[in-house]
Amino acid sequence: MSRYALRAAEQKWQQTWEDRRLFEAKVDRTKPKFFAMEMFPYPSGRIHMGHVRNYTLGDLVARYKRARGFNVLHPMGWDAFGLPAEGAAIKRGIHPATWTYANIAEMRAQLKTMGLSLDWSREIATCSPDYYKHEQAMFLDFLEAGLVYRKESWVNWDPVDHTVLANEQVIDGKGWRSGAPVERRKLNQWFFKITEYADDLLKSLEKLDRWPEKVRLMQQNWIGRSEGARVQFTVEGRNEKLVVYTTRPDTLFGASFLAIAPDHPLADELAWTNPSLQAFAEECKLLGTSEEALEKADKKGFDIGLRARHPFLPDVLLPVYVANFVLMDYGTGAIFGCPAHDQRDLEFARKYGRPVIPVVLPEGADPASFAVGDEAYTGDGTIYHSDFLDGLDVPTAKKTVIDRLEEMGVGERQVQFRLRDWGLSRQRYWGCPIPVLYAEDGTVVPVPRDQLPVTLPEDVDFARPGNPLDLHPTWKHTTLPDGRPGTRETDTMDTFVESSWYFARYCSPHYEDGPCRKDEVDYWLPVDQYIGGVEHAVLHLLYSRFYARAMKKVGYLSMDEPFEGLFTQGMINHQTYQDEQGNWLEPGKVRKNDAGQWVTIDGERPVKAGRVEKMSKSKLNTIDPTDIIQGYGADTARLFMLSDSPPDRDLEWTDGGIDGAWRYLNRLWRLVDETAERLGPAGVSPVDVAGPDLELRRAVHATIEGVTGAIERFHFNKAVALLRELHNTLDSHLKRNDPAPAVLREAVEILVRLFNPMIPHVTEEAWERLGHDVLLAETPWPEPDKSLAGADEVVLPIQVNGRRRGEIRVPKGAERAIVEAAALAEPGTIRAMEGKPLKKIVVVPDKIVNVVV
RNA sequence: GCGGACGUGGUGGAAUUGGUAGACACGCAGGAUUUAGGUUCCUGUGGGGAGACCCGUGAGGGUUCGAGUCCCUCCGUCCGCACCA
Numbered sequence: 001m002s003r004y005a006l007r008a009a010e011q012k013w014q015q016t017w018e019d020r021r022l023f024e025a026k027v028d029r030t031k032p033k034f035f036a037m038e039m040f041p042y043p044s045g046r047i048h049m050g051h052v053r054n055y056t057l058g059d060l061v062a063r064y065k066r067a068r069g070f071n072v073l074h075p076m077g078w079d080a081f082g083l084p085a086e087g088a089a090i091k092r093g094i095h096p097a098t099w100t101y102a103n104i105a106e107m108r109a110q111l112k113t114m115g116l117s118l119d120w121s122r123e124i125a126t127c128s129p130d131y132y133k134h135e136q137a138m139f140l141d142f143l144e145a146g147l148v149y150r151k152e153s154w155v156n157w158d159p160v161d162h163t164v165l166a167n168e169q170v171i172d173g174k175g176w177r178s179g180a181p182v183e184r185r186k187l188n189q190w191f192f193k194i195t196e197y198a199d200d201l202l203k204s205l206e207k208l209d210r211w212p213e214k215v216r217l218m219q220q221n222w223i224g225r226s227e228g229a230r231v232q233f234t235v236e237g238r239n240e241k242l243v244v245y246t247t248r249p250d251t252l253f254g255a256s257f258l259a260i261a262p263d264h265p266l267a268d269e270l271a272w273t274n275p276s277l278q279a280f281a282e283e284c285k286l287l288g289t290s291e292e293a294l295e296k297a298d299k300k301g302f303d304i305g306l307r308a309r310h311p312f313l314p315d316v317l318l319p320v321y322v323a324n325f326v327l328m329d330y331g332t333g334a335i336f337g338c339p340a341h342d343q344r345d346l347e348f349a350r351k352y353g354r355p356v357i358p359v360v361l362p363e364g365a366d367p368a369s370f371a372v373g374d375e376a377y378t379g380d381g382t383i384y385h386s387d388f389l390d391g392l393d394v395p396t397a398k399k400t401v402i403d404r405l406e407e408m409g410v411g412e413r414q415v416q417f418r419l420r421d422w423g424l425s426r427q428r429y430w431g432c433p434i435p436v437l438y439a440e441d442g443t444v445v446p447v448p449r450d451q452l453p454v455t456l457p458e459d460v461d462f463a464r465p466g467n468p469l470d471l472h473p474t475w476k477h478t479t480l481p482d483g484r485p486g487t488r489e490t491d492t493m494d495t496f497v498e499s500s501w502y503f504a505r506y507c508s509p510h511y512e513d514g515p516c517r518k519d520e521v522d523y524w525l526p527v528d529q530y531i532g533g534v535e536h537a538v539l540h541l542l543y544s545r546f547y548a549r550a551m552k553k554v555g556y557l558s559m560d561e562p563f564e565g566l567f568t569q570g571m572i573n574h575q576t577y578q579d580e581q582g583n584w585l586e587p588g589k590v591r592k593n594d595a596g597q598w599v600t601i602d603g604e605r606p607v608k609a610g611r612v613e614k615m616s617k618s619k620l621n622t623i624d625p626t627d628i629i630q631g632y633g634a635d636t637a638r639l640f641m642l643s644d645s646p647p648d649r650d651l652e653w654t655d656g657g658i659d660g661a662w663r664y665l666n667r668l669w670r671l672v673d674e675t676a677e678r679l680g681p682a683g684v685s686p687v688d689v690a691g692p693d694l695e696l697r698r699a700v701h702a703t704i705e706g707v708t709g710a711i712e713r714f715h716f717n718k719a720v721a722l723l724r725e726l727h728n729t730l731d732s733h734l735k736r737n738d739p740a741p742a743v744l745r746e747a748v749e750i751l752v753r754l755f756n757p758m759i760p761h762v763t764e765e766a767w768e769r770l771g772h773d774v775l776l777a778e779t780p781w782p783e784p785d786k787s788l789a790g791a792d793e794v795v796l797p798i799q800v801n802g803r804r805r806g807e808i809r810v811p812k813g814a815e816r817a818i819v820e821a822a823a824l825a826e827p828g829t830i831r832a833m834e835g836k837p838l839k840k841i842v843v844v845p846d847k848i849v850n851v852v853v
Numbered sequence: 854g855c856g857g858a859c860g861u862g863g864u865g866g867a868a869u870u871g872g873u874a875g876a877c878a879c880g881c882a883g884g885a886u887u888u889a890g891g892u893u894c895c896u897g898u899g900g901g902g903a904g905a906c907c908c909g910u911g912a913g914g915g916u917u918c919g920a921g922u923c924c925c926u927c928c929g930u931c932c933g934c935a936c937c938a
Contacts, residue, residue: 217857218933226937246938259938299936325936335938343854344936418937537933632891644865644878652865656879659891664878666892709869721867721877728877797873802919804873831905842918848872852918 006633006665010761014115022777023117025073027523034070035524036062037503039532039540040077043103043125044084047110049572049615049653050533052625056641056758057569057716058531059116063757064711066117067781073524075506076111076118078104080127081495083161083177085430089462096430097458100127110626114634115760117777122509126498127430131505133453134515135497136435140446141554143436147193148424150444154263154329155423157185162466163427164189166494169539184263184285190434190491191421194546198223198417200560201545210565212648215537222538224418229402230332231411233258233308236317242266242308245331245416249405250397253386254338254359256349258308259301259323261333267322270304277302277322284324299348300324311410312387323348331416339376346376359385360394422543424494429460429468431492437480438487448481454488467491499540500547503527503562514556521557526564534568541566567714570650574621576610584620612652623653635759636662642716642758664724665762668755671727672766675734675748680741682771692733693743697788699729700747704784707754716758723754745770753782798823799850800832808849816843823849 017023038058041051062074078100085096092099104125111118124131142148156165160178164187169176194201202223205216228247235242242258260267262284271278280302301321310316318336325344326335339349340358349356356372360381367384383389383397392400405411425434433454435447447454457475460468469475469490480486501515507524508517541563548562577585577598585600590607593599598607615622628637640661645651680686689697703726710719730747733739739747749770756763756776767776796819798806806828810819820841823829829851836853843849 214857214933221856221934224934224937228938244938248938323936325938327937330937337938342938344938416937534932646866649866654865654879655891657865660879662891663893670893715867717865717877718867724877795873799873799919802917807873840918842872844872844919848919850872850918 006635006669006762007630009765010113010115010633010635013761013764014112016764016775017115017117017777018120020775021121022775023072023074023119024121025071025075025119027520028071029523031069031071033524034062034065034072034529035503035527036065036072036074036529037506037527037531038076039530039536040079040499040502041107042079042082042084043100043107045103045106047107047625049623049625051111052114052637053569053572053641053647053651054531054533055111055114055116056638057567057647058529059114059118059638059760060642060711060716060757061529061531062117063760063777064781066777067757067779069780072117073122073506074116074118075122075124075509076116076120077122077124077502077506077509078107078126079495079499079502080104080125081132081431081492081498083163083428083430086428086462086468089460095458095460097127100430101125110629113626113629114638117760122506124502124505124509126432126495126502129453129455130510132432132498134505135432135493135501136447136452136454137449138501138515138551138554138556139435139493140449142192142550143446145550145554147196147550147553148190149193150188150190152186152188153191153423154184155187155189157183157187159183161428164423164425166423166496166539187425189423189425190489191423192546192550194422194543195417195419197546197549198225198419199415200549201419201542204545204561208561208564208566211563212534212566212568215534215541215566215568218537219542222419222542226416226418228414228416229398229405229411230414231311231336231405233311233318233336235320236307236309238306241410242320242334243332244334244336245414246336247416248338248341248398249401249411250383250386250389250392250394251338251341251359252310252312252336252401253389254340254357255310255318255336256339256354256357257337257345257352258318258320259326259335259337259348260320261326261328262322262324263328264322264326264333267304274304277304281322284322299344299351301348301352303352311405311408319354321348321352329420330418340372341376341378343376343378346372346374357385359383359389422494422546424497425491426494427467427470427490428492429456429462431495432497433469433492434489436489437478438489439480439484440486445480445486496540496543497547500543501551503530503544504548504551504557515551516556518556518558525557526559526562529565529567530563531567531569533571537568567648569647570645571614572653573612573650574615574623574653575612576619576621578608578610579605580608584618586620587623614650615653628658632658632662633665633761635665635762639664639720639759643720644717646717647714665759668727668751668759669762669766671730672748672752672769675744676769676771678741679745679748679770682745684742684745686740686742686746689740689743692737693740694788696730696733696739696743696747697785699726700750701784701788704750704754704782705789708781708784711757719754720758723751726751750782752776753779794846796823796846797848798826798829799848800829801852802850803832805829805832812846816845819843819845819849823851 036058038054062072066072080100085100088094088099089096156170158165158175158178158180160180161175165175170182174181202225205220208216226247228245229249230243230245232241232243262281267281271281301323303319303321306320307317308320310318337345337348339346339356341360358370358372361367361370361384362377362379362381380394383392389397389401402413435452435454437445437447439445457472462468464471467490476488476490478486478488504516504521508520511517544562548557549560551557552560577590579585585607589601590598591601598609600607640658643661703722706722707719752763752766764776792812793809794812796808796810797804798808806826808822808826810822833853838853840852
């Protein structure tokens with residue numbers, strides 16, 4: 001069978017599956033359901049290797065579960081809103097919709113060549129009004145339920161993309177797409193109240209036992225729960241109190257100053273009359289928030305002249321600073337500084353000459369001489385210098401001091417989260433319009449439901465910078481329900497909103513009357529296995545968990561956690577190449593010369609082979625999946641993706657690897673083709689075999705068990721290895737003797753069946769060649785014959801003092817005395833014992849024997 | 854700085870609860886078939902030694918009859934978070 005015949009076979013089977021609507025899912029309460037889902041792609045134009053890996057993994061799971069008798073839902077769609085479409089519009093003068101739908105068509109065709117067991121009848125595109133009208137309706141539901149609100153706030157402004165970014169989208173102080181340093185701006189923004197669920201989102205992580213530990217930890221850190229207290233300070237000459245947040249109220253007696261954020265309301269107010277304070281605050285805001293900047297940044301403060309009274313020490317007045325290291329959006333935007341027990345406070349105190357008063361005495365330290373040097377003491381110990389707290393340990397002191405603050409009415413216990421509400425407003429065109437209107441006085445008026453969807457205008461000018469919706473001459477001007485003139489909200493939603501509920505839409509993708517049909521989502525959800533990249537560990541995966549809760553609250557869903565099982569795949573890497581000038585070179589433009597050195601393919605210029613890195617356009621180390629599928633077939637690409645590297649680890653793309661997969665497919669086909677005539681009739685199981693045939697049968701059934709277990713545990717590389725091992729075993733049987741036809745048929749068929757979820761085309765072709773009428777895709781997963789599970793005899797390694805010296809063959813489950821005798825009689829044992837007396841003999845039944853002398 | 858993961862041949866990687874380290878591949882070497890080869894087949898392939906054997910899972914120590922696996926110290930690589938009070 002040539003490679004072109006293989007390509008033809010792939011098309012044939014893809015057509016057959018489609019014609020028979022094999023993968024279209026329906027509710028069937030007689031079967032257990034299984035919802036297999038991979039992260040849907042952004043329609044950028046072409047699929048890349050990351051998609052191939054993702055969908056190969058998901059398809060293996062879906063096909064395997066189907067064979068195991070599950071009613072499988074395995075859908076696909078398009079995360080179709082997003083900024084690149086506007087980029088294309090600006091650059092090439094194409095409307096974002098045109099560009100997006102053309103990309104979808106292209107990528108759908110590419111995906112179809114992979115032979116995925118997808119239910120294409122459920123395909124969705126989030127940029128379609130059929131999708132986003134439900135998103136708008138849900139927005140109004142959330143608004144009524146108090147889960148969405150609007151407020152003026154400081155936002156992360158991306159000066160290149162001209163839009164606001166969520167905190168999650170700011171990486172090292174830079175926009176996650178543009179890479180431009182983010183600026184701070186004050187704008188009216190819509191927010192999802194994700195913090196309302198902060199506690200639940202955190203606690204429920206424990207129940208997600210089929211999620212990677214790493215992802216749960218990242219979310220835990222992101223939500224960032226801390227327990228502490230709010231403490232009020234009275235400020236001399238002012239009426240209102242200054243409230244600080246602290247997790248160390250036990251160190252209150254060590255306080256030597258207060259500090260507030262540069263954008264704290266008090267700082268803002270004083271800056272009006274104090275130009276140098278204003279200058280200082282401006283300087284702080286300009287300071288980058290990048291890693292390096294923070295590393296180098298000095299602790300800086302500005303004494304604003306106010307004095308705050310210590311709540312327990314009426315004689316102590318603490319100076320109030322504006323400090324560059326205090327953040328407005330965490331806690332209250334104000335802190336008390338206790339230099340002895342906090343490193344930042346210490347640096348600040350040393351610089352501005354504030355006293356350092358230790359109040360926690362480390363165990364074993366001398367209270368008379370203990371002093372803090374360059375490092376603050378943050379450990380446990382005994383409280384001292386602290387009046388009514390003296391002698392307590394740290395946890396008890398925290399409790400005691402908060403109780404006292406509460407009694408005095410100057411503070412309270414407070415749980416604080418690092419998580420902030422999800423700002424969803426984006427000043428962009430290609431997104432879901434936020435369905436609200438504004439009266440002339442600024443009052444918010446929800447768009448009446450019978451006016452949904454609010455669709456995007458098509459005649460848009462992308463040439464001018466800024467929000468095209470806002471710049472549109474007429475679109476935003478409209479009439480309020482009561483007849484007064486009004487304007488539309490011109491911001492669109494963050495594109496993470498669409499991906500936060502698409503799993504629910506898949507359950508009833510054509511339902512008109514709401515985002516999802518209750519009976520359908522109740523049957524299919526939650527997603528049993530979700531597969532995608534770890535880069536979404538906090539963004540998408542946290543938003544979706546919030547959204548499921550919100551949808552439950554307004555009555556659409558019955559569950560909280562959308563993804564019961566999560567698997568995060570590794571990246572695809574490839575070697576990088578550079579010429580002498582440092583220009584990146586494509587893999588196809590370099591080769592190894594006879595001396596084994598890398599050179600350019602033409603001019604013999606030397607090439608520097610660099611690190612193996614994630615495939616990226618900028619480093620030109622990408623391989624186009626379509627080229628591989630055209631040249632070697634989808635099964636080859638799929639087998640390569642599953643071989644060798646565990647799916648959660650990075651995979652290095654190599655030509656050798658793809659050749660290896662290709663050669664194996666041919667070897668598998670050859671086995672089927674060459675033995676097909678010698679097999680017994682289909683459907684007859686071998687019985688009462690002995691000798692080599694029995695051994696072969698045992699290997700076959702052990703492989704069924706091994707492969708099944710490996711797939712269940714996502715050890716796909718192991719599953720491939722076990723199958724190749726069985727193939728090797730079968731080959732050696734074929735060479736040494738002639739297996740009985742029924743035994744040979746069983747071995748070949750099991751090999752083909754176990755390989756089917758990985759390489760569905762060639763195995764389907766093989767199944768037909770083996771004389772079956774029923775499609776392999778409709779054939780159940782094989783069951784191992786338990787009676788073949790164990791051999792009668794086992795080979796036991798014999799160790800002497802922990803070193804392997806020989807082996808014995810004994811009946812399985814042999815008595816200890818027999819095993820010991822055989823072990824001690826083994827020539828290798830006798831030699832290694834060197835006549836020394838036996839001290840001890842350890843026998844692990846059917847495993848190992850260790851003789852100790 | 855904080856949190857986490859990992860470290861096994863030339864390479865990717867195997868090794869249920871501690872029980873024959875290197876499965877399965879890639880690569881390499883030698884051989885066979887072929888007009889040819891992105892072909893197939895055979896043999897070998899952790900290091901040392903002619904050999905019985907010795908040494909080997911980042912380094913060092915420990916527990917154990919037995920450690921890649923468990924404990925301690927150190928080194929290195931990668932990932933996430935980062936002035937979060």
